[in-house]
Amino acid sequence: MTSREKRGTSASLLIAQAVERLRGGNVVAFPTETVYGLGADARNEAAVKRVFEIKRRPADHPLIVHLADATQAEAWAAEIPDAARQLMARFWPGPLTLVLPARDDVPRVVTGGQDSVALRVPSHPMALALLNAFDGGLAAPSANRFGAISPTEAWHVRAAIGDQVDLVLDGGPCRYGLESTIVSLLDERPRVLRPGALPLAALREILGEEGIESGRPVASSPRVPGALPGHYAPSTPLEVHSIATLAPRAEALLAQGLRVAVLRGNRSTRGKPTLPPMPQFLLPSQPEPYGRSLYARLRELDRFAFDRLLVEAPPDTEAWWAVNDRLARAAAGSQRESRL
Ligand code: TXA
Ligand code: MG
Numbered sequence: 138m139t140s141r142e143k144r145g146t147s148a149s150l151l152i153a154q155a156v157e158r159l160r161g162g163n164v165v166a167f168p169t170e171t172v173y174g175l176g177a178d179a180r181n182e183a184a185v186k187r188v189f190e191i192k193r194r195p196a197d198h199p200l201i202v203h204l205a206d207a208t209q210a211e212a213w214a215a216e217i218p219d220a221a222r223q224l225m226a227r228f229w230p231g232p233l234t235l236v237l238p239a240r241d242d243v244p245r246v247v248t249g250g251q252d253s254v255a256l257r258v259p260s261h262p263m264a265l266a267l268l269n270a271f272d273g274g275l276a277a278p279s280a281n282r283f284g285a286i287s288p289t290e291a292w293h294v295r296a297a298i299g300d301q302v303d304l305v306l307d308g309g310p311c312r313y314g315l316e317s318t319i320v321s322l323l324d325e326r327p328r329v330l331r332p333g334a335l336p337l338a339a340l341r342e343i344l345g346e347e348g349i350e351s352g353r354p355v356a357s358s359p360r361v362p363g364a365l366p367g368h369y370a371p372s373t374p375l376e377v378h379s380i381a382t383l384a385p386r387a388e389a390l391l392a393q394g395l396r397v398a399v400l401r402g403n404r405s406t407r408g409k410p411t412l413p414p415m416p417q418f419l420l421p422s423q424p425e426p427y428g429r430s431l432y433a434r435l436r437e438l439d440r441f442a443f444d445r446l447l448v449e450a451p452p453d454t455e456a457w458w459a460v461n462d463r464l465a466r467a468a469a470g471s472q473r474e475s476r477l
Pocket of ligand 1: 169171172173174175198199200201234236248251253254255257259277278279280315316317318319330331
């Protein structure tokens with residue numbers, strides 16, 4: 138047997154083991170192309186409740202049901218409008234979640250008591266292998282504690298909740314590193330509920346310019362991080378600043394004797410205000426690779442225990458929407474947690 142065949146065999150043994158655990162009502166963490174998920178049999182109420190307990194997630198926050206392919210959506214959605222079928226055909230498997238009217242037999246523990254259900258077919262090969270072998274829906278939120286940063290590598294899951302999960306499947310670092318884009322099809326016009334790994338531009342290619350309601354905040358509207366629900370929060374208090382306000386803010390915090398660090402996209406600093414001396418960390422200059430490494434980088438920076446992390450705001454353009462959304466939530470959440 139070649140080493141490649143051996144790897145294949147052990148992977149399929151692991152999948153078989155995971156399926157057995159899931160059928161027994163246990164919880165299994167698995168990789169997806171966006172972030173790691175904490176999966177349970179979506180038809181098993183006790184198993185789904187355990188997911189809520191492990192995450193310490195409020196019961197009215199619904200979970201996404203992961204499926205092996207689009208044909209399985211019929212077993213969960215009471216109705217699938219044309220727009221949903223087009224999106225499924227083009228983007229599944231992939232980082233797109235669709236919210237549809239739920240069939241009566243969908244356990245309401247999964248939907249947070251709502252009559253709608255969120256469905257997604259992930260593209261990570263290990264997730265697909267698991268879903269195909271399980272042959273049913275897996276309710277899976279991101280495999281982190283409620284409000285914390287989503288895990289993009291298997292060890293992130295092990296470090297945070299490994300002792301409470303029956304099995305963690307390791308599929309390497311996630312390709313996108315940001316959660317899926319969520320689109321609601323409950324109203325006549327499809328509507329983005331959460332920006333994510335699938336860009337809005339891709340949705341528009343299928344639905345047309347007017348075919349999707351984005352609700353993206355316009356650049357001129359004031360940003361009020363405190364008003365945003367804190368989520369995806371690191372433990373280091375984080376602030377997002379334009380390059381113009383970043384330098385004076387850093388000066389002021391340093392003058393208070395605080396340990397301050399800066400996180401910025403790797404763009405030219407020519408013509409920009411010079412920052413006072415302090416540790417600077419770089420992320421890639423483009424939205425997709427920036428998003429891919431953001432969570433892992435925030436997690437890494439938490440270990441330095443800086444008093445404050447100042448993030449240079451990425452461009453306020455549509456391509457950066459998901460990243461800017463997560464940064465604003467991280468800022469709101471970290472300030473709420475620490476009250477520093
Ligand atoms: O990329 C992802 O979507 C990852 C991977 C694991 O698939 N999952 C994920 O799950 O991010 P979670 O639980 O962290 O976020 C799910 C989001 C929540 O914000 C929830 O409110 C929304 O999906 N959601 C689920 N069902 C919904 C529904 N019926 N109506 C509206 N929003 C819903
Ligand atoms: Mg989450």
